[in-house]
Amino acid sequence: MCVPFVVAATLVLAACGGAASTEDQPATDAPAQLAPAAVEFRTFPSITRMTPNIDIDDEEAGTSIDLEAARGEREGGQLVAWAGKGDPRVVLEVTRLVSTTPTEPYRMSISADHVTAYIEQPMTVERGSPAGRSGVYVDPLIPADGRDVVLSDDERLLAWIDVFVPTGQPTGTYVGTVRVRRANTDGEPVRGTTDDEGGEEPGDGVLARIPIRVQVHAARIPKVPTLASHVGFDQSQLVRFENVEAGSTELRDVTERYATLLANARLSIGDVGALPPGTLPGHRGLPGDGAYLKRMFSQRGVASVRIPFYVTYPFEDPLRRDRAAAVRYLRAAARWARSNGWADRMYVFAFDEPDDADAGAVRELDELLREADPGLRQLVTRESTARPFQGSVDIWAPNISPSRFRAADVARERRRGNETWWYPSITTWQPYPTLFIDELRPTPRALGWLAWRYRIDGFLYWTATHWHEVKDPYRDPGTYNETDAVGNGDGVLVYPGGPIGRPGLPVPSVRLLQLRDGIEDHDLLVLATCAARTQPVRAGLARAASVAAPAMDRIEPTAAQVKALRGAAFRILDRAPGTADCRTTGA
Numbered sequence: 118m119c120v121p122f123v124v125a126a127t128l129v130l131a132a133c134g135g136a137a138s139t140e141d142q143p144a145t146d147a148p149a150q151l152a153p154a155a156v157e158f159r160t161f162p163s164i165t166r167m168t169p170n171i172d173i174d175d176e177e178a179g180t181s182i183d184l185e186a187a188r189g190e191r192e193g194g195q196l197v198a199w200a201g202k203g204d205p206r207v208v209l210e211v212t213r214l215v216s217t218t219p220t221e222p223y224r225m226s227i228s229a230d231h232v233t234a235y236i237e238q239p240m241t242v243e244r245g246s247p248a249g250r251s252g253v254y255v256d257p258l259i260p261a262d263g264r265d266v267v268l269s270d271d272e273r274l275l276a277w278i279d280v281f282v283p284t285g286q287p288t289g290t291y292v293g294t295v296r297v298r299r300a301n302t303d304g305e306p307v308r309g310t311t312d313d314e315g316g317e318e319p320g321d322g323v324l325a326r327i328p329i330r331v332q333v334h335a336a337r338i339p340k341v342p343t344l345a346s347h348v349g350f351d352q353s354q355l356v357r358f359e360n361v362e363a364g365s366t367e368l369r370d371v372t373e374r375y376a377t378l379l380a381n382a383r384l385s386i387g388d389v390g391a392l393p394p395g396t397l398p399g400h401r402g403l404p405g406d407g408a409y410l411k412r413m414f415s416q417r418g419v420a421s422v423r424i425p426f427y428v429t430y431p432f433e434d435p436l437r438r439d440r441a442a443a444v445r446y447l448r449a450a451a452r453w454a455r456s457n458g459w460a461d462r463m464y465v466f467a468f469d470e471p472d473d474a475d476a477g478a479v480r481e482l483d484e485l486l487r488e489a490d491p492g493l494r495q496l497v498t499r500e501s502t503a504r505p506f507q508g509s510v511d512i513w514a515p516n517i518s519p520s521r522f523r524a525a526d527v528a529r530e531r532r533r534g535n536e537t538w539w540y541p542s543i544t545t546w547q548p549y550p551t552l553f554i555d556e557l558r559p560t561p562r563a564l565g566w567l568a569w570r571y572r573i574d575g576f577l578y579w580t581a582t583h584w585h586e587v588k589d590p591y592r593d594p595g596t597y598n599e600t601d602a603v604g605n606g607d608g609v610l611v612y613p614g615g616p617i618g619r620p621g622l623p624v625p626s627v628r629l630l631q632l633r634d635g636i637e638d639h640d641l642l643v644l645a646t647c648a649a650r651t652q653p654v655r656a657g658l659a660r661a662a663s664v665a666a667p668a669m670d671r672i673e674p675t676a677a678q679v680k681a682l683r684g685a686a687f688r689i690l691d692r693a694p695g696t697a698d699c700r701t702t703g704a
Contacts, residue, residue, distance in 0.1 A: 151205075151299060151301070151307065152203050152204075152205075153202055153203055154200065154202050154203030154204070154205035154299065154324060155200070155201035155202040155203070155324060156198050156199070156200060156201060156205065156207065156268065156297050156324035156325040157198065157199055157200075157201040157325070158180075158196055158197065158198040158199075158297065158325050158327055159173045159178040159179065159180070159196065159197055160178065160179045160180060160181060160182050160194060160195065160196045160327060161175075161177060161178060161179070161194070161195040161196065161197070162177060162194060162195070162676040162679070163192070163193045163194055163195060163277070163562075163630070163631065163634060164559035164562055164631070164674065164676060164679055165177065165195060165559075165676075166254070166556070166557040166558070166559065166627070167195055167197070167237055167255050167275050167627075168239075168252070168253055168254055168255065168557075169239050169253050169255070169273055169275065170253070171197055171275075173197060177675070177676050180327075180328075181327065181328040181329070181330060182194035182195075182196065182278055182295070182327060182328070182329045182330070183330045184280060184329070184330065184331045184332070185331070185332045185334065185680070185683060185684070185687065186280065186282045186331055186332070186333060186334065187282070187333075187334050187336035187337060187338050187637075187640075187641060187687075187690070188282050188283065188284050188285070188286050188333060188334070188335075188336065188337040188338070189282065189283070189284040189337050189338045189339075189340075189417075190281075190282055190338050190637050191279060191280065191281045191282075191381065191630075191633065191634075191637070192279070192280055192282075192331070192634065192637075193277050193278060193279040193280070193630055193634070194277075194278050194329070195237070195275070195276065195277050195278070196275075196276050196278065196295065196327055197273050197274070197275050197276075198268065198273065198274045198276070198297050198325060199268055199270070199272070199273045199274070200268040200269050200270060200272075204267060204268065204269045205267075205268055205299055205324060206265050206266070206267050206268075206299065206300045206301070206302070206304070207265065207266055207267075207268060207274065207297050207298060207299060207300055207324060208261070208264070208265045208266070208297075208298050208300045208304070208306050209234040209236070209261040209264075209274075209276060209295060209296070209297060209298075210234075210295070210296040210298055210306070211229055211232040211233070211234050211278065211293065211294070211295055211296075211329075212229055212232075212293045212294045212295075212296070213226045213227060213228055213229040213232070213293055214226060214227040214232065214280070214291035214292060214293035214329060214331055215291060215292060215293065216287070216289050216290070216291050217289065217290045217291070217292060218289050218290070225287055225289070225291075226291065227280065227281075227282065227283070227286065227291050227293075227331065229293075231280060231281040231282070231283065232278065232279070232280050232281075232293065232329070233260065233278070233279045233280075233281075234260075234261035234262075234276055234277075234278055234279075234295060235258035235259060235260055235261060235276060235277040235278075235279065235625070236258070236259045236260075236261050236264055236266065236274065236275070236276055237255040237256075237257075237258060237259075237275040237276060237277055237627060238255060238256065238257040238258075238259055238591065239253050239254070239255050239275075240253070240254055240255065240256055240257070240554060240591070240592070240594045241253050241592075241594075242254060242554060242555045242594055242595075242605050243595070244595065244603045244605075245555050245603070245605070246551070246553035246554075246555050246556070246602065246603055246604050246605045246606075246607070247543070247545075247546040247547070247551075247553075247602045247604075248546045248547035248548070248551075249547070249551075249553050249555035249556060249605065250555060251555075252555065254554050254555055254557075254594075255275055255627060256554045256594065256606060256626045256627050256628065257591055257612045257624055257626060257627075258277050258624060258625045258626060258627060258630070259617065259624060260619070260624070261276065265300040265304035274297070276295075277627065277630065278295055278329065279630065280329070280331055282331065282333050284337055286333050287333070288333050288334060288335050289332075289333055290330060290331070290332050290333075291330070291331045291332075291333065292328065292329065292330050292331075293328075293329045294326050294327065294328060294329065295326070295327040295329060296323050296325070296326055296327075297323070297324050297325040297326075297327070298322050298323050298324065299322040299323075299324055306322065307322030308322055309322060334687045334690065334691055335690060335691045336641060336644065336686070336687060336690035336691065338637055338640040338641065338644070339640060339644075340417045340418075341419070341420050341462075342383040342418060342419075342420040342636055342639075342640060343420075343639055343640045343643040343644075344383070344420065344565070344568055344573075344574070344575060344576055344636050344639045344640075345385070345420045345421045345462070345536070345538065345574055345575030345576070346383070346384045346385045346420055346421055346575055346576045346577070346578075346636075347385060347387040347421055347423060347464075347466060347496070347538070347575070347576075347577045347578070348379055348384045348385065348386055348387055348577075348578045348580070348581050348610065349387045349388055349578065349579050349580035349581065350372070350375065350376070350386050350387060350388040350389075350390075350580060350581055350582060351388070351580055351582045351583065351585075352368060352372055352388070352390050354582045354583075354584045354585065354613070355368060355371050355372065355375070355582070355613070356368065357584070358584060358590075358613035358615045358616060359371050359613055359614065359615045359620055359621050360615055360620060361621070364403075365403075366403050366404070366405070367621075368390070369390060369391070369403060369406075369409055370621070371621045372386075372389070372390055373409065373412065373413060374621060374622060374623055375581070375582070375611060375623045376389070376413050376416070377416060378611060378623045378625060378629075379418075379581065379610070379611070379629075380416040380417065380418035380419050381418055381633070382418070382610075382625070382629050382630065382632065382633035382636070383418045383420070383633050383636040383637060383640075384418070384576075384578075384610075384632070384633070384636070385414075385418075385419045385420050385421040385422070385423075386413065386581075387423045387466065388423075388425075389410060389413055389423075389425065391403070391406040391409060391410055391425075392406070392425050392431060392450075393407075393410060393424075393425070393449070393450045393453040393454070394406055394407035394410075394453070395407075395449065395453070396446050396449035396450045396453060397431055397446050397449075400431070411457060414457065414459060414462075415457070420462065420575075421462050421464065421575065422454055422459045422462045422463045422464070423463075423464060423465070423466055424447065424450045424451070424454065424463055424464065424465050424493065425450075426443075426446075426447065426450075426465050426467055427467055428467050428468070428478075431446065432446075435482075435485070436478060436481045436482060436485065440485065443485060443489075444485060444488050444489045445489075447465070447485070447486065447489035447490065447493060448489040448490055450463075451463060451489065451490035451492060451493050452490075455492070460492055463492070463493065463494070464493070464494045464495070464496050464511075464512060465482070465486060465493055465494070465495050465496065466495075466496040466497075467482060467495075468482070468497050468498075469498050469579075470498050470499065471497065471498075471499060471506075473503065473505045476503075476505030476506050476509070479495070479497060479506055479509045479510070480506075480508075480509045482495060482509075483495050483508075483509040483510070494511035494512055494536075495509065495510055495511050495512070496510075496511070496512035496514060496538070496577075497509075497510045497512070497513065497514065498514045498515075498516075498540065498577065499513065499514070499515065500513065500515035500516075500521045500522065500523075500526065501513040501515070501526045501529070501530050501535070501537065502523075502526060510535065511535055511536065512535065512536045512537070512538055512574075512575070513526075513530055513535060513536070513537045513538070514537070514538040514539060514540055514575070514577050515537070515539055515540075516539070516540060516541075516542055516544060516545060517539050517540065517541045517545050517549055517550055517669070518544060518545050518546070518549055519549065519669075519670075522539060522669075524571050527571055527572055527573065528572070531572065536574040536575065537572075537573055537574055537575075538573065538574055538575030538576060538577050539568070539573055539575075539576065539577070540576070540577040540578060540579070541564075541578070542579065542607075543597055543599075543600060543602055543604045543607055548670040548671070548672070549669055549670055550563055550564055550567065550669070550672060552578070552606065552607070552610075552628055552632070553604060553605050553606055553607065554594045554605040554606035554628070555594075555605050558672050558673060559631055559672070559674065560672055561628045561629075561631035561632040561635060562631045562632065562634045562635035562638070562679075563635060563665070563666045563672045563674065564576065564632065564635050565632075565634070565635025565636050565637070565638045565639040565642075566635065566638060566639070566642070566662045566665055566666050566682065567666055567669060568635075568639055569638075569639050569642040569643065569662060570659070570662050570663065570666070576632075576636070578608075578610065579608060580608045581608070581609065581610040581611050581629075582608075582609065582611060582613075583596050583597065583607065583608025583609055584596065584609065584613065586598050586599075589616060590609060590612055590613065590616075591612060591616060591617065594606050596608055596609045606626070606628065609626065610625075610626055610628060610629040610632070611623045611624060611625060611626060611629060612624040612625075612626065638682070638683060638686075641683060641686040641687070641690070642658060642662065642686055644686070644690060645658055645685070645686035645689040645690055646658060648689050648690055648693035649689050649693075650693075654689060657685055658685050658686065658689075661678075661681050661682040661684075661685040662682055664678050664681070664682070665678045665679055665681075665682045
């Protein structure tokens with residue numbers, strides 16, 4: 118049975134047929150039974166913030182998806198397709214990517230399993246975010262597998278094509294295809310007859326073929342990202358939208374899937390829903406919590422390990438009445454993290470945007486941490502110029518705004534041995550970088566370049582699942598309304614799978630993948646800086662980054678500028694196999 122749902126009153130998608138790859142698919146209706154149809158398309162770079170009315174004659178529009186990637190990296194491109202004739206129902210397919218320099222006895226390739234097609238869902242913004250504007254934007258990335266789309270003259274398909282390059286992939290150029298294939302009224306793909314070599318005869322159900330080319334470089338991005346991170350996570354919203362029971366192993370399993378999606382985007386989940394095993398006498402978690410936590414924090418893409426410790430949990434009064442118990446717990450938790458090789462990644466984050474009146478409590482927590490284990494670091498979301506907090510904070514996390522962030526503060530704290538992270542929020546307004554849906558500049562990606570330029574150590578975001586204030590996050594982007602300003606998409610980097618027939622399976626956003634691309638750019642820039650042998654070469658990297666994002670409030674890069682930035686890093690890394698000396702180059 119086909120269960121359709123309407124996407125922002127434009128495209129109609131259905132959880133019916135469709136396929137992610139082209140192998141072993143049965144034939145359905147013959148093409149001759151369907152009305153004549155044709156599909157046209159244009160491609161766009163991943164930095165483009167697409168809208169349903171994107172200008173197909175834009176100078177950055179193309180006719181193929183051309184990517185460059187390091188090994189271990191994920192890169193994407195975008196496309197828009199529309200009906201040139203008829204009103205066809207279509208599905209997207211991807212093929213494997215085959216090397217253009219085949220070797221015997223087999224042709225090297227990137228499996229179709231590493232190529233993912235997403236349909237970009239439009240959303241109507243009724244009231245703009247700070248410095249944003251109303252209109253129709255795209256953000257949720259619905260996996261194209263099992264989704265069919267009806268095209269017409271004024272109804273387009275917008276898609277994101279993502280490619281993962283395995284860490285051991287041989288260098289070279291790989292080519293493949295995205296196919297826009299006809300579907301029948303049940304949403305099943307229409308296939309023609311095959312020839313002797315397994316290809317389809319002319320006149321098959323393919324209405325458009327979009328080439329994909331990926332140049333794989335010698336560089337390999339590290340398992341542990343060069344940019345630390347903390348992304349908050351609210352399990353109560355999984356209970357609400359994914360139909361899982363609070364405190365259940367099923368909730369834990371779904372949380373792990375969300376955490377894996379974030380880790381694939383080079384981000385570390387901050388709230389895992391479990392305490393380290395054996396750290397709190399009398400505490401009984403779920404069976405298998407220890408293995409769960411080890412899987413969570415050992416994933417490729419995880420840079421930071423938050424020790425679960427809050428102002429009122431797991432102790433009601435950790436700074437006074439429960440102080441001795443809190444010290445024992447933190448000491449055991451630090452020992453647990455150290456035994457897993459995470460000593461340099463562990464931190465405690467208990468005070469979020471504290472007022473000056475909270476400085477005493479922050480100082481007391483610092484003393485408690487020192488007593489428990491000197492390796493524990495305290496993160497506080499304040500600017501380092503906040504004098505009452507000096508001497509009590511190891512990781513400063515100022516807001517990305519002209520009144521809170523200063524490059525001179527970062528340099529001063531670095532000299533003191535402290536780190537500086539940063540974060541965008543509802544108080545971060547354009548032209549400074551935001552993560553709002555109605556922000557057409559590629560600011561999520563630019564955060565990676567800017568972090569490298571200003572020597573920022575980490576990225577913090579308050580939560581990925583703030584669906585509290587909306588009934589349907591796919592229809593209502595106004596996810597933050599606690600102030601006079603509306604934050605469209607604020608606190609939302611992923612969408613729940615339950616409402617679209619994918620229970621327990623998280624759905625990424627365009628902003629999440631752009632943010633991921635920026636962190637991967639940061640990885641490349643850090644590796645290239647380490648591998649560069651001379652100051653002029655390092656200066657060339659800095660120039661390329663300054664062209665792409667000249668300043669915090671000047672972020673309007675072209676695709677050519679982004680290509681030049683990454684190209685500068687690739688030129689160094691392709692010539693420098695000796696990057697094994699860099700501490701960040703683990704596979």
